[in-house]
Ligand SMILES: Nc1ncnc2c1ncn2[C@@H]1O[C@H](COP(=O)(O)OP(=O)(O)O)[C@@H](O)[C@H]1O
């Protein structure tokens with residue numbers, strides 16, 4: 001088996017007394033798309049910064065591309081592509097210039113950078129925005145440009161911190177499609193997200209993290225199998241009646257979760273569960289049967305929703 | 309894994325370790341490209357400012373003042389007395405513009421350095437690159453002003469040729485020190501303090517009259533300030549009153565450059581590579 005691209009063992013990052021990352025361990029293999037799924041403040045960006053060799057760890061061991069980031073920062077960064085959580089494109093430069101100048105920061109020769117910039121503008125579907133000012137690009141375009149910029153040095157590992165947060169659905173789909181391409185080409189991806197659909201679509205394997213600690217690890221499908229039922233029945237009785245109704249639902253399905261606006265019933269057969277509810281004489285205002293998702297896994301592990 | 313072994317040994321060849329990748333020139337060339345979107349009126353106005361001072365005070369006021377004692381004790385025109393001081397000020401101002409407000413904006417708002425330091429660049433590359441750009445602006449203003457001095461006949465000696473490297477040194481000193489100070493600033497109010505301190509330094513550093521008008525205590529105080537050293541150095545060169553003592557001024561600036569570089573680099577590392 002080839003050596004892991006990232007190995008983190010008991011990794012800790014403290015700010016004063018507060019542990020933003022609290023003893024996490026994971027491994028990412030070459031060619032894998034690995035995700036850190038967790039809510040805001042879980043410690044995802046802090047982990048990304050340590051892997052990206054721009055933040056030193058408090059304790060634990062970390063190995064990125066065979067090197068220790070605390071000692072070989074420049075060597076590691078030379079082989080990484082980084083898409084930070086908030087865009088930091090160079091506003092004083094035009095779109096394509098952003099790629100050229102960034103490539104030069106890596107000490108790459110001008111000619112090579114220029115050729116690569118043209119390829120990447122095409123990859124990011126920004127051919128007609130070559131001379132555009134960064135300010136004039138839409139949010140999705142800026143994100144694509146940032147990804148193109150991260151690829152200018154032909155990185156062995158691409159770090160994506162919340163790649164689609166804040167984008168509209170259409171822009172997200174375009175971006176996912178680009179990231180799929182990269183996956184198909186065998187680029188190793190480490191990405192963070194608090195969208196479970198994004199994690200399900202893009203990640204081969206992921207860790208669920210909350211308050212700096214790992215709650216579970218596995219492929220999206222295996223996590224759902226392990227921590228949730230096959231289907232979920234969502235019923236609404238109206239906000240003031242949900243709690244009362246839930247007391248009578250015990251025993252139907254594997255588990256009941258009461259959220260402020262609805263009740264989730266975990267069961268391998270959602271339709272059958274719905275029939276039993278009506279047999280009890282309960283009349284939900286709305287009902288919906290769906291497949292379990294990572295959202296349910298997160299709820300099960302932490303008792304909270306991913307997006308609050 | 310042979311690739312990583314090669315890189316690991318390459319690191320040992322780098323005397324400054326992770327601080328310097330030897331690629332400050334990429335930071336400079338970024339700056340050149342970015343100037344295309346800057347406001348050129350602001351840049352050009354900086355070129356004219358010292359010329360206006362020279363014309364109004366040197367020629368206007370100079371008509372009343374007549375001649376003054378130059379550095380070597382020889383009588384020189386008032387314009388020839390203040391022109392070298394304004395030359396040093398031009399170098400200072402050019403360097404300060406870029407290394408204070410522009411750096412503050414890049415550091416706190418545009419996140420430019422976050423991006424740079426996520427590449428293989430080190431903090432010293434960023435510091436050197438940005439400081440060199442600021443230095444060039446200072447040198448540009450100073451060169452423009454030197455031409456005006458030449459046209460007006462205010463370069464009194466061939467030594468004046470050495471004023472050119474001298475203003476580059478002065479600009480380097482202020483750029484380096486300016487960026488270091490700016491890197492510790494957090495608010496606009498703190499930034500305003502820089503301007504607030506620069507104005508009296510400009511007025512009182514033996515710019516418009518000799519240091520001898522002050523009582524000894526004040527004289528000593530002013531001799532601690534960087535601009536006074538710049539003014540003295542340049543004035544001695546353009547008037548031809550050169551002696552070995554000038555090397556003290558050079559040394560002052562070399563220290564200023566070194567201190568500025570060290571603190572800027574440390575601060576960039578603390579801020580962006582925590
Ligand atoms: N530089 C810092 N100083 C102090 N606390 C920080 C710093 N960076 C992050 N934190 C804290 O660490 C926690 C994790 O932050 P972060 O890694 O950004 O979370 P996420 O990316 O998962 O939203 C948060 O509570 C945040 O406030």
Ligand SMILES: [Mg+2]
Pocket residue numbers: 041044045046085161162
């Ligand atoms: Mg984050």
